[in-house]
Amino acid sequence: MEPDPGTSDLDPSDLESVADGLYRLPPEEFTPARDEAARRLAAGRGPGARELAGAVRRLRRPTVPAWLVNVLVLGEPDATAALWDLGARMRAAMRAADPAVRDLGRERQALVADLVARAVALAGRDVAERAWAEAAATLEAATADETLEAAVRAGHLVRSLSYAGFGPPPDVSDASGTPVRPSRGTGASAPGGDGGDGGDGGDGGDGGDTAEAAREEAVRDEAVRAEAARAARAAETARRDYEEACARARGTEERVEASRQALGAAEAEHEASARAVRGAEEEMRRAVAEADAARTRAGGGEPPRGRPSPRR
Numbered sequence: 001m002e003p004d005p006g007t008s009d010l011d012p013s014d015l016e017s018v019a020d021g022l023y024r025l026p027p028e029e030f031t032p033a034r035d036e037a038a039r040r041l042a043a044g045r046g047p048g049a050r051e052l053a054g055a056v057r058r059l060r061r062p063t064v065p066a067w068l069v070n071v072l073v074l075g076e077p078d079a080t081a082a083l084w085d086l087g088a089r090m091r092a093a094m095r096a097a098d099p100a101v102r103d104l105g106r107e108r109q110a111l112v113a114d115l116v117a118r119a120v121a122l123a124g125r126d127v128a129e130r131a132w133a134e135a136a137a138t139l140e141a142a143t144a145d146e147t148l149e150a151a152v153r154a155g156h157l158v159r160s161l162s163y164a165g166f167g168p169p170p171d172v173s174d175a176s177g178t179p180v181r182p183s184r185g186t187g188a189s190a191p192g193g194d195g196g197d198g199g200d201g202g203d204g205g206d207g208g209d210t211a212e213a214a215r216e217e218a219v220r221d222e223a224v225r226a227e228a229a230r231a232a233r234a235a236e237t238a239r240r241d242y243e244e245a246c247a248r249a250r251g252t253e254e255r256v257e258a259s260r261q262a263l264g265a266a267e268a269e270h271e272a273s274a275r276a277v278r279g280a281e282e283e284m285r286r287a288v289a290e291a292d293a294a295r296t297r298a299g300g301g302e303p304p305r306g307r308p309s310p311r312r
Contacts, residue, residue, distance in 0.1 A: 087143030
């Protein structure tokens with residue numbers, strides 16, 4: 001029986017340390033490496049070793065998009081620091097209904113594209129366009145909400161995330177292999193919180209409603225732009241797939257036509273050979289008949305018996 005959580009000797013940092021190593025691995029290598037790590041830990045004698053082994057054994061395998069994000073976060077902390085900073089600025093701009101959110105959205109689009117390219121390079125292999133798009137959506141989601149940022153920053157994602165900042169954020173309890181804890185250094189408050197330095201607080205009323213409406217409009221605009229960008233990427237993928245399919249079809253048609261021509265030539269050659277055989281048989285029959293007739297005239301008797309008849 002596993003230890004009671006209330007008296008657990010398990011240090012969360014121990015689990016996170018093991019998870020850091022595992023979630024860097026490609027998905028196909030994750031399960032055997034996880035099981036091996038759990039076996040080694042279970043054989044240990046230190047405090048909490050068995051509980052840590054059980055926690056490691058329960059870690060879930062990541063999808064390819066989640067793995068790309070994990071590889072990026074764990075392998076390029078300096079590069080991803082720019083994303084966390086941008087996310088804090090975007091959330092502050094959204095709370096303040098600052099028109100700068102549009103410029104920040106364009107900045108995010110360029111930064112996310114660069115980060116996903118880095119992730120693919122770190123992964124060391126090509127990935128499908130869908131995995132690329134889901135990894136980009138996950139990084140974008142991390143800029144829209146602090147809890148999502150914390151899940152992404154941990155580097156232990158098991159699935160991708162998607163959130164544009166409008167409405168309640170998705171539950172991340174099943175998106176991370178380890179419990180999501182608030183990230184250190186995420187300076188901005190969650191949407192709806194105090195935010196900023198407090199200020200006067202204003203007098204509420206219509207001004208607050210107007211600011212909230214403007215914030216929601218800015219968030220909706222950003223969500224529309226993000227969706228348009230994803231749709232454009234999907235359309236480009238579909239176009240490339242179509243062109244590749246057309247190229248394969250043309251190649252197949254050319255091979256079929258070549259085979260058809262080869263078959264026609266073979267059939268013509270076969271027919272010519274058959275005609276030659278029939279002509280040779282006819283010539284043989286005439287020659288045999290003439291020879292029989294000549295012997296009959298010369299000897300006055302019957303043709304010799306037992307002579308093999310011509311092949312028909």
